Amino acid sequence: MSALTGTTRLARLVLRRDRIRLTIWILGTPLLGYALAGSVAGIYPDQETRLGYATTSASSLVARAFNGPIHGTDLGAVVVAETYVTLALIVALLSTFAVTRHTRQNEETGRAELLGANVVGRYAPLTAALIVIVAANTVAAVLLAVALVGAGLPLAGSVAAAAAIGGVGVAFTAIAAVTAQLSVTSRGANALAAATLGLSFVLRAAGDVLGEQSADGTRVRSAWPSWISPLGWGNQVRAFDGERWWVLALPVALLLAGVALAYTLAERRDQGAGLIAPRRGPATGAPRLLSPTGLAWRMQRGTLLGWAVGVAVLGLSMGVAADEFNDMIDANPAAAEAINAMGGGADLINAYLAAMLGLFALTIGAYVVQALLRVRGDEADGVLEAALATAVSRTRWLGTQVLAATLGAVALLLLAGVTTGLGYGIVTGDPLGQAVELGGAALLRLPALLVIAGVVTAIFGLLPRWSVVLSWTALLVFLLLGQLGAVLELPQAALNVSPYTHVPAVPAVDPAALPLVVLAAVAAALLAVGVAAFRHRDVPS
Amino acid sequence: MPVISIGNLVKTFGAIRALDGLDLHVEQGEVHGFLGPNGSGKSTTIRILLGLLRRDSGDAKVLGADPWRDAVRLHRRLAYVPGDVSLWPNLTGGEAIDLLGQLRGGLDRRRRDELLHRFDLDPTRRCRTYSKGNRQKVAIVAAFSSPVELYVLDEPTSGLDPLMEAVFQDEVRRVKQAGATVLLSSHVLAEVEALCDRVSIIREGRTVESGTLTQLRHLTRTAVTVETARPVTGLDALPGVHDVHEVDGRTHLEVEPAHLDELLGQLIRFGVRALTSTPPTLEQLFLRHYGDDPAATAGTDAPATAASGAPAAGSSDADVQADAPQGGAR
Ligand SMILES: Nc1ncnc2c1ncn2[C@@H]1O[C@H](COP(=O)(O)OP(=O)(O)OP(=O)(O)O)[C@@H](O)[C@H]1O
Ligand SMILES: [Mg+2]
Numbered sequence: 001m002s003a004l005t006g007t008t009r010l011a012r013l014v015l016r017r018d019r020i021r022l023t024i025w026i027l028g029t030p031l032l033g034y035a036l037a038g039s040v041a042g043i044y045p046d047q048e049t050r051l052g053y054a055t056t057s058a059s060s061l062v063a064r065a066f067n068g069p070i071h072g073t074d075l076g077a078v079v080v081a082e083t084y085v086t087l088a089l090i091v092a093l094l095s096t097f098a099v100t101r102h103t104r105q106n107e108e109t110g111r112a113e114l115l116g117a118n119v120v121g122r123y124a125p126l127t128a129a130l131i132v133i134v135a136a137n138t139v140a141a142v143l144l145a146v147a148l149v150g151a152g153l154p155l156a157g158s159v160a161a162a163a164a165i166g167g168v169g170v171a172f173t174a175i176a177a178v179t180a181q182l183s184v185t186s187r188g189a190n191a192l193a194a195a196t197l198g199l200s201f202v203l204r205a206a207g208d209v210l211g212e213q214s215a216d217g218t219r220v221r222s223a224w225p226s227w228i229s230p231l232g233w234g235n236q237v238r239a240f241d242g243e244r245w246w247v248l249a250l251p252v253a254l255l256l257a258g259v260a261l262a263y264t265l266a267e268r269r270d271q272g273a274g275l276i277a278p279r280r281g282p283a284t285g286a287p288r289l290l291s292p293t294g295l296a297w298r299m300q301r302g303t304l305l306g307w308a309v310g311v312a313v314l315g316l317s318m319g320v321a322a323d324e325f326n327d328m329i330d331a332n333p334a335a336a337e338a339i340n341a342m343g344g345g346a347d348l349i350n351a352y353l354a355a356m357l358g359l360f361a362l363t364i365g366a367y368v369v370q371a372l373l374r375v376r377g378d379e380a381d382g383v384l385e386a387a388l389a390t391a392v393s394r395t396r397w398l399g400t401q402v403l404a405a406t407l408g409a410v411a412l413l414l415l416a417g418v419t420t421g422l423g424y425g426i427v428t429g430d431p432l433g434q435a436v437e438l439g440g441a442a443l444l445r446l447p448a449l450l451v452i453a454g455v456v457t458a459i460f461g462l463l464p465r466w467s468v469v470l471s472w473t474a475l476l477v478f479l480l481l482g483q484l485g486a487v488l489e490l491p492q493a494a495l496n497v498s499p500y501t502h503v504p505a506v507p508a509v510d511p512a513a514l515p516l517v518v519l520a521a522v523a524a525a526l527l528a529v530g531v532a533a534f535r536h537r538d539v540p541s
Numbered sequence: 542m543p544v545i546s547i548g549n550l551v552k553t554f555g556a557i558r559a560l561d562g563l564d565l566h567v568e569q570g571e572v573h574g575f576l577g578p579n580g581s582g583k584s585t586t587i588r589i590l591l592g593l594l595r596r597d598s599g600d601a602k603v604l605g606a607d608p609w610r611d612a613v614r615l616h617r618r619l620a621y622v623p624g625d626v627s628l629w630p631n632l633t634g635g636e637a638i639d640l641l642g643q644l645r646g647g648l649d650r651r652r653r654d655e656l657l658h659r660f661d662l663d664p665t666r667r668c669r670t671y672s673k674g675n676r677q678k679v680a681i682v683a684a685f686s687s688p689v690e691l692y693v694l695d696e697p698t699s700g701l702d703p704l705m706e707a708v709f710q711d712e713v714r715r716v717k718q719a720g721a722t723v724l725l726s727s728h729v730l731a732e733v734e735a736l737c738d739r740v741s742i743i744r745e746g747r748t749v750e751s752g753t754l755t756q757l758r759h760l761t762r763t764a765v766t767v768e769t770a771r772p773v774t775g776l777d778a779l780p781g782v783h784d785v786h787e788v789d790g791r792t793h794l795e796v797e798p799a800h801l802d803e804l805l806g807q808l809i810r811f812g813v814r815a816l817t818s819t820p821p822t823l824e825q826l827f828l829r830h831y832g833d834d835p836a837a838t839a840g841t842d843a844p845a846t847a848a849s850g851a852p853a854a855g856s857s858d859a860d861v862q863a864d865a866p867q868g869g870a871r
Pocket of ligand 2: 583584585624695
């Protein structure tokens, strides 16, 4: 088949280019899984503690939204509940970025053209990328299964859990293969796939929140939305609780469908082009475009709009779900009692809402990183050089970008709080009051986001070539500290590294000024370091 | 006062010594060619002049100011065309031109429209969809739309078709007429010959020659072929004569223009039957400075003489450097 000529050679090229990334991925996931499993085993050593865990997890909507449905009291089930979502998100993002990197990015940079002029079939680049990335997911899953067995978990469950996580990677490999055909830029392709991942998370969370608790109180039977989320499928395998192997056919089916769709789309477009033909635009620049601020807004507005839609949908659904909480407590006195033992009745809703706002703050942290990394992208492309050769100072240029990212973060935080408040308020009959209160509570997360902006700016100033890797790593570390810090029983000093640790969990607790002021001061210091370093270094470097 | 004056400039990137004591002087109102092989440090020098890169040591003054410290103030008075133009992919060409012009402190609307017309550039297309040549045109139009004192052009015409090259040359002449100074880095020798009042040639981060093209020509050996009645002798002993060899009874040699007199005096004694003398072409001129092997690139195929050619090139440096200001004041 001539369309596939050269696939093997290209696959070897992918392996060669990514040998370090793939190694970290393939070894890192099982190692993380092993560490987490061991840690969970330490915290929940016996049936009694695990029964408590399963019961609360099955009753708590927060736990269902974040950790997915619990399936019984086996140690493996607890491990899955504590780690599945995090590992699945990591694997999904790794797969997405890898697919884009070896497909659309090659077209964007012109590398594909260089390759395409050789003896290389039409489908070969995409096929080579997919083969390697699916293989990476498979190998990582096999090693993860070995790691879980090594941590003392039953064989069947370990295989099912590892396959479930690998399945998420395979599903997002297929999704990214399609988005890489749709968008002209690799940034756009990644954004589309990430948006799909966000939607999958919301659907899964909604399905699990709306699901039913089993009679014995230790299991959750998810509602239908979980079934249309590739992220939700992994939970439906029910590892360690009478595995349903056939569910694993879903990601495989999605892979086949996605690949077929991607090939069809690739057939219909030119090399380097998207599916939408480029349109003409204005012949002159509108006055409001012609300044660093105007340009920053123009560059950000599309991204910001996409984020706003996602945040609003997530906010409304999380808000509406909050009220289900009340119903559930009313309907299930046993669960209410268990939850009461954990935190206290009246504050439960507030704890849920605070957790939601915390989740938003983390997610919007990704927006801040993405928005600020544009400066680095511009530097690598050479656009920054052209801009700085005009009468714009480096301080003004970078300051404008930071300001734009900050304003975007403020807008998104406010939107998150207001929509969550609206959703909750609509069902409880006080939309306006809740919107105002939660909008304000959400804005209190801003200092943590300023610290993120400061971290990215400092990295950009000091270690420009490492900006992308280090910035995302920093955010990932903050995410892991927040999500897994408790499971791993990390010392407080480690948890304190994350700015999110220090934000008062309003509305669950009263706002406190001191931590916010300290965070803002740290952010200011980091920004100052970043700007000063940027002023003193070479561009481009 | 020179518009650009660089002395003993050094710039390293880690272990790479990109500039190694470079000198460059550009006078007010001249078009100055900036030449050198790939990787010799032209773009690096230009980026230092724009305050984008920080010099390790040496002096650099642009329009009397320090390019690093006074970058923003200076940038109002100069326009830059980068060697590898990249633009904001989702802006149109027209928007990019206006943006760059406005960021520089304003542009001449009438000129902008005229230039768009002359360069035959469609300003409504997205920058992402431009061909290489058209991207280059966007940067050229953006630069020449601003009436500034200094134009810094780094290989501005790479990718332009011959028609556009002509338009570009007209534009350079126009701004020169208006009193502006132009620093033009280029690999297109015809363009250099057509436009430049003076040129500086650099190699491996150092200036090897600088002067008017006539001066540089003068430094480069003329190739002479002579047929004589009796076999010529004693040529090797003459000053400034190189690469003497005989083929089919004809003597081929190269001579430095300053020593033509002595050569002719000697040849006459052997009964000259035929004599051709070929002045160096521009290509030879540059190849001599660019190539690793000066003799091989000077038009002979006698590798053994490479060593004898090198000192001549080295010693001529100093003379030209001293001559340079006169050339510029013409
Ligand atoms: N950011 C950098 N990091 C490391 N080395 C660099 C960097 N920029 C330039 N160099 C090196 O410095 C030297 C000079 O490069 P420069 O781009 O100035 O050459 P050039 O004369 O403009 O060449 P060309 O004619 O190909 O444009 C080269 O050896 C190049 O590899
Ligand atoms: Mg260059």
